[in-house]
Amino acid sequence: MSIPAFTDVSTGVPPAAGHPWRLSVAPMMDWSDRHCRYFHRLLSRHALLYTEMVTTGALIHGDVGRHLRFNAEEHPVALQLGGSEPADLAHCARLGEQWGYDEININCGCPSERVQRGAFGACLMAEPQLVADCVKAMVDVVSVPVTVKHRIGIDREERYDFVRDFVGTVSEAGCSTFIVHARNAWLKGLSPKENREVPPLRYELVHRLKRDFPGLTICVNGGITTTEQVQDQLAELDGVMIGREAYHNPWWLAGWDAAVFGVGGGDVTREQIESRMCDYMVRESAAHGTPWSAVARHMLGLRYGLPGSRRWRQVWSDHKLKTLPPHEVMDIAHGALREAA
Numbered sequence: 001m002s003i004p005a006f007t008d009v010s011t012g013v014p015p016a017a018g019h020p021w022r023l024s025v026a027p028m029m030d031w032s033d034r035h036c037r038y039f040h041r042l043l044s045r046h047a048l049l050y051t052e053m054v055t056t057g058a059l060i061h062g063d064v065g066r067h068l069r070f071n072a073e074e075h076p077v078a079l080q081l082g083g084s085e086p087a088d089l090a091h092c093a094r095l096g097e098q099w100g101y102d103e104i105n106i107n108c109g110c111p112s113e114r115v116q117r118g119a120f121g122a123c124l125m126a127e128p129q130l131v132a133d134c135v136k137a138m139v140d141v142v143s144v145p146v147t148v149k150h151r152i153g154i155d156r157e158e159r160y161d162f163v164r165d166f167v168g169t170v171s172e173a174g175c176s177t178f179i180v181h182a183r184n185a186w187l188k189g190l191s192p193k194e195n196r197e198v199p200p201l202r203y204e205l206v207h208r209l210k211r212d213f214p215g216l217t218i219c220v221n222g223g224i225t226t227t228e229q230v231q232d233q234l235a236e237l238d239g240v241m242i243g244r245e246a247y248h249n250p251w252w253l254a255g256w257d258a259a260v261f262g263v264g265g266g267d268v269t270r271e272q273i274e275s276r277m278c279d280y281m282v283r284e285s286a287a288h289g290t291p292w293s294a295v296a297r298h299m300l301g302l303r304y305g306l307p308g309s310r311r312w313r314q315v316w317s318d319h320k321l322k323t324l325p326p327h328e329v330m331d332i333a334h335g336a337l338r339e340a341a
Contacts, residue, residue, distance in 0.1 A: 024048035025047055027080040077230070084120040093142050
């Protein structure tokens, strides 16, 4: 049985404090897999979680289960697709809904050359009518929201009119939620990492989009690393998406439910989260043969900034221990913490 869009599976009710895009964790290649999302859900019950980008080719020609399997605890969870053929995207959007995802998102923001060779990602911003056709094809076959993640511009195109016209054209096809990375994507000369750092952040353009399209849900992404910054953006916009800071400093998520959603986040400790992740590792090993190291790598930032965190990370990264049960590795890691204190 599928779970209604944007419902908290533990309570059966929608997320607190407004719509589900209020605060989310970004799609991040090689990082936001289902193990990472399970970990993040332990920290925040209400944040919206996104998958890594999954290409239409991978779903059409590959192992659908491997790409779309997720844990029921992850809801609300959105599937991000990469592609540029309306029929292929419609087919994959339908698969995503059948597998139980709460939202289908199309990637119009990734600047990598590999993605460009596939004719999707940020380069699609140069073809707003094609993106509109893709959105229309998906909207016609699914009942969950279809959303778009994009940049404010590509290359040296810095006119506000460019992103305004893109949003206007795509919204007419049935998309009402746009997640805007507040940087241009430079399609030549910069690596994906540099594209997250070198082009200047221009939040004012995203704010202007909200003023010009008050009926749309406009969320911002890029360079936001503190709760204060989140609150500042929420004063202007409908939502905030957090990327790498959520991955490197995941304990931040433990304060989101109270600070951003206005609901009690509980008094969970890092130790409790670590123990629950060990339980999950045992479950994953039994169900799918997943080595605990494939899960543990996502929680290495749990003690970010604390004394002894380096030694703790070294234990959880030590492949010589991979034959030990996860809870035993946790005991060793805590022993390393005490020694480092």
